[in-house]
Amino acid sequence: MFENVLYGFSIALDPINLLYCFFGVLIGTLVGVLPGVGPPVGIALLLPVTYQAPPSSTIILLAGIYYGAMYGGSTTSILLNMPGEAASVVTCLDGYVMARKGRAGPALGISAFGSFIGGTVGIIGLMIIGPPLARWALKFGPAEYFSLMVLGLTLLTFLGSKSMIRALMMAVLGLFISTIGVDYISGKPRFTYHIMSLMDGLDIVPVVMGLFGVAEVLINIEAEVKKDFYETKIKNIFPTLQDWKDSIGPIIRGSFLGFFVGILPGPSAVIASFTSYTIEKKISKKKFGTGVIEGVAGPETANNAGATGAFVPLLTLGLPGNPATAILIGALMIHGVTPGPMLMRDAPEIFWGVITSMYVGNAMLLVLNLPLIPLWVKFLRLPYYVLFPLILIFCVIGSYSLSNSVADVFTMILFGLFGYLLRKFDYEAAPLIMALVLGKMFENAFRQSLIISGGSFSIFFTRPVSAVLLIIAFGLLVSPIFLRRKVVQEAGD
Amino acid sequence: MTAVDPVRQKRGKRVDGSLFFFILLSGAICFESYNLGLGTLSNPAPGLFPFLTGAILGFLSILWLVINLLPGGPWGWLNISISWGRVVPMLGGLFLYSIILDFLGFALATFLLVLALLKGIERKSWVSSSMVAIGISIFSYIVFRIWLRVQLPEGFLGI
Numbered sequence: 001m002f003e004n005v006l007y008g009f010s011i012a013l014d015p016i017n018l019l020y021c022f023f024g025v026l027i028g029t030l031v032g033v034l035p036g037v038g039p040p041v042g043i044a045l046l047l048p049v050t051y052q053a054p055p056s057s058t059i060i061l062l063a064g065i066y067y068g069a070m071y072g073g074s075t076t077s078i079l080l081n082m083p084g085e086a087a088s089v090v091t092c093l094d095g096y097v098m099a100r101k102g103r104a105g106p107a108l109g110i111s112a113f114g115s116f117i118g119g120t121v122g123i124i125g126l127m128i129i130g131p132p133l134a135r136w137a138l139k140f141g142p143a144e145y146f147s148l149m150v151l152g153l154t155l156l157t158f159l160g161s162k163s164m165i166r167a168l169m170m171a172v173l174g175l176f177i178s179t180i181g182v183d184y185i186s187g188k189p190r191f192t193y194h195i196m197s198l199m200d201g202l203d204i205v206p207v208v209m210g211l212f213g214v215a216e217v218l219i220n221i222e223a224e225v226k227k228d229f230y231e232t233k234i235k236n237i238f239p240t241l242q243d244w245k246d247s248i249g250p251i252i253r254g255s256f257l258g259f260f261v262g263i264l265p266g267p268s269a270v271i272a273s274f275t276s277y278t279i280e281k282k283i284s285k286k287k288f289g290t291g292v293i294e295g296v297a298g299p300e301t302a303n304n305a306g307a308t309g310a311f312v313p314l315l316t317l318g319l320p321g322n323p324a325t326a327i328l329i330g331a332l333m334i335h336g337v338t339p340g341p342m343l344m345r346d347a348p349e350i351f352w353g354v355i356t357s358m359y360v361g362n363a364m365l366l367v368l369n370l371p372l373i374p375l376w377v378k379f380l381r382l383p384y385y386v387l388f389p390l391i392l393i394f395c396v397i398g399s400y401s402l403s404n405s406v407a408d409v410f411t412m413i414l415f416g417l418f419g420y421l422l423r424k425f426d427y428e429a430a431p432l433i434m435a436l437v438l439g440k441m442f443e444n445a446f447r448q449s450l451i452i453s454g455g456s457f458s459i460f461f462t463r464p465v466s467a468v469l470l471i472i473a474f475g476l477l478v479s480p481i482f483l484r485r486k487v488v489q490e491a492g493d
Numbered sequence: 494m495t496a497v498d499p500v501r502q503k504r505g506k507r508v509d510g511s512l513f514f515f516i517l518l519s520g521a522i523c524f525e526s527y528n529l530g531l532g533t534l535s536n537p538a539p540g541l542f543p544f545l546t547g548a549i550l551g552f553l554s555i556l557w558l559v560i561n562l563l564p565g566g567p568w569g570w571l572n573i574s575i576s577w578g579r580v581v582p583m584l585g586g587l588f589l590y591s592i593i594l595d596f597l598g599f600a601l602a603t604f605l606l607v608l609a610l611l612k613g614i615e616r617k618s619w620v621s622s623s624m625v626a627i628g629i630s631i632f633s634y635i636v637f638r639i640w641l642r643v644q645l646p647e648g649f650l651g652i
Contacts, residue, residue: 049641165560169515169553176522176546183539190529190539218583221614222576385615386625389607393633396587400594401643409591413584420580424573425511443542455535 005127008352012360017060017353020053024061025361028068029369033076033376037391038086039069040323040433041216044208045394047331048401055335056350060357062331066324067119067307067358070269071365074111074300075376078104087269087303090277094288094295101291109237110293111300112369114251118301119362121255122262122308126315126355129263130344134316134351137341142452143459146445147469149438152319154473156265157431164480167431170422174432177202178439185447197407204330204437206399206412208323211429213395214416217388219423237370243293250280250298258302262309265321267430272306273299308358315351316341319438323430326437508561509573515554522547582613598648599638604630 011017024046031042042065050058073088078095091111098107140148157167180191181201192198239247257279258272276298281288288295313319318339320326332339337347344351399412419429435442453459461467523544532538590606597605607626611617617625637643 048643163557165553165557169550169557172546172550172553173515176543176550179543179546186539188529188539190543191525214584214587218580221579221583385611385617386629389610389625389629390633392583392587392610393603393606393629396590397599397633397637397643397645400591401637401645404644406591406594410588413587413591416587417580417584421511421575424575425509427511446542447537450534450537453535455533457534 004131004348004352005356007348008356011056011349011353012060012357017057017357018360020057020061021064021357021361022364024064025068025071025365026368028065029072029365029372029376030379031065032069032072032074032088033379034072034387037216038212038324039066040208040327041213041391041395042069043324043327043331044205044213045398047205047327047334048398050331051334055332055337055347056353058331058335059328059350059354060361062328063311063354063358064361066328067304067361068365070300070304070307071112071115071369072376073303074115074296075108075369075373076380078107078111078296079377080380086267087273087306088300089270090273090299091296093277094290094292097289097291098293098296103291103293105237106239106243106293107296108373109370110239110243110247110297112237112366113239114247114254114297114301115304116362116366117251118255118258118303118305119308119358119365122259122305122311123355123358123362125259125305126308126311126358129312130316130351130355133312134341134344137317138345140341140465141463142445142448143463143466144469146442146449147460147466147473148317148319149442149445151469151473151476152265152313152321153431153435153438154476156321156434158476158479159264159267159271162426164477166427170427170429171431171435174435175439175442177207177432178436179443184440184444197405197411202411202436203402203408204327204433205402206408207415207436208327208433209395209399210412210415210417211419211422211433212323213391214412215419215423215429217391218416218420220384221388237373239293246293247297249283250276250294251301253279254298254301255305258305259309261302262306262321263312265313265319265434268310268321269303269306272302272309276302304362311354311358314339315343315354318343318441320434323433326434329437508558512554512558516551516558519547519551519554522550579614583610586610586613594648595646596648598650599645600630600634601648601650603633 012021027042027046028039031037031039043062046062046065050061053061070087073083073086074091074095077083077088077091078099081092081096083089083092095107095111098104153171154168157164157171178201180198182189182192182199189199254272254276257276258269261272261275262268264271277288277295280294280298284292284294286292286294310321310325313321314325314328318329318341320329329339332343332350337343337350395412395416396409399408400406402408422429422432449459450456459466460470526540526544526547529540529543530538531541531544586606586609590602593605594602604626607629608622611622611625612619615622638645
């Protein structure tokens with residue numbers, strides 16, 4: 001492993017890749033700072049820029065945006081009481097109160113240091129777990145892959161949604177949308193209705209731009225977003241010794257919790273930060289919600305560790321855990337790289353280059369974040385009527401520049417309207433995006449399994465790994481029924 | 494008197510038009526997929542997988558409908574408020590922007606789009622709308638054309 005790490009550093013410390021990493025974490029922090037622009041949109045917006053770049057540089061840049069956004073989200077939570085990123089929601093509870101008490105500096109400081117430690121622990125975990133997991137997954141056949149993707153989608157809907165049935169509907173819809181275009185086996189066009197631009201299927205970029213970018217703008221312009229900006233001088237960004245004594249426990253717990261939660265599909269960084277907050281609240285004797293530094297340290301550490309943990313299934317199994325990593329999968333495919341367990345063997349420069357660049361990126365973020373806070377604060381003062389046209393133009397150009405085609409822009413607009421309606425009717429777009437990215441692999445694995453087994457579904461249950469994965473998925477699907485019975489019984493008692 | 498289901502009461506029973514849309518959509522998907530050919534399980538044709546997705550989508554939609562219509566407390570039709578006055582002009586503006594982009598070029602088309610959005614939807618004054626539109630056009634031009642070197646249409650003005 002040591003040689004691989006050294007090899008990775010030789011990739012990550014290449015001057016061009018250092019520049020890509022810097023650019024990625026800088027943009028990522030800005031994406032995290034600005035409410036309404038999440039990592040999926042940020043990554044999708046910069047995707048067209050990477051077409052001429054090598055695949056390793058592309059993923060270094062785009063990955064930097066993803067974990068950089070976790071750093072940036074805490075700034076708005078603490079200063080604005082408005083999370084720039086969903087994973088920083090809980091940071092508002094104590095972080096903003098700390099700011100009002102004149103302790104914005106230590107809050108921002110411990111958030112940055114905690115994020116760095118969480119990210120570093122996550123990277124070490126990724127280095128330890130990733131390679132053996134990838135080697136194990138090399139033994140997978142189509143049946144195992146199919147079952148793994150079924151479990152992944154089921155887990156996503158189970159963990160991340162208010163209504164599992166509605167989330168599953170979105171996942172299934174995403175699988176259907178992935179079938180639009182020419183069938184790769186028979187060469188027959190499916191659901192294209194003689195529209196030439198649909199022959200290659202729907203590209204992930206305009207779909208993401210529409211569902212997350214345009215739809216978010218449509219939601220936000222309905223009601224004016226009031227910014228409760230607390231004017232405070234930010235001083236003493238370095239936490240005191242007492243702050244460190246109070247925070248070290250939450251930081252250590254948050255690192256490990258965040259990493260292992262991050263491996264699971266779903267909004268892992270969000271779940272990690274909420275879980276960390278809940279645990280620290282239970283453990284601590286202090287009253288949370290009154291400006292307690294543990295309420296910032298734990299969740300901010302956990303969300304960064306979670307964001308890093310999400311790279312485990314991405315780099316080893318080729319499975320995204322959330323929309324942002326789904327777009328990273330899309331980026332790899334655009335560059336002709338097949339994500340999956342072969343990535344470590346066939347493209348070690350990507351595997352080890354990305355992992356080691358995360359060390360570099362985390363260090364850059366720690367150094368950059370605190371001094372650049374005044375700059376981020378200036379961005380936060382931008383009124384939304386200046387911001388939303390910029391977001392829309394970036395979305396349009398991002399979609400247009402894919403293949404200089406207006407058809408991609410039309411796709412973006414359609415999915416923008418669709419995404420807006422989904423939000424209104426309380427559906428979630430994340431399962432749809434995940435399923436859209438996985439769709440072709442999913443169908444491929446399904447069809448190949450049936451061909452191998454001569455049309456028998458028993459192949460999914462006679463292969464042990466596949467059977468276990470499907471049993472877990474089935475358990476998750478039916479668990480809401482038992483949970484519901486328990487609640488009814490308790491209410492009856 | 495029927496006891497109220499606390500789970501349903503907590504979640505809130507609700508039915509909305511989207512379920513009927515998805516039921517119809519699933520029917521259409523299954524119909525079109527059938528026409529593509531389902532093949533056999535040992536030799537699946539292009540229509541099999543989408544047919545299954547359509548069938549599962551329909552099943553889930555009907556399941557949700559049935560769950561929410563089961564006895565155990567009142568259910569209501571979910572009322573959605575959609576700001577068509579903002580949504581339609583914005584999407585319409587984006588649609589027109591993509592049409593005129595090639596003819597007018599990126600800079601001019603962007604200026605007109607931003608002006609229309611700020612004046613038409615946000616109801617800002619002509620002066621502030623124009624200033625912001627010019628600023629955003631220049632900023633976007635620098636970012637995309639000069640810095641990122643993205644190929645953008647120049648239009649009849651050649652910029």
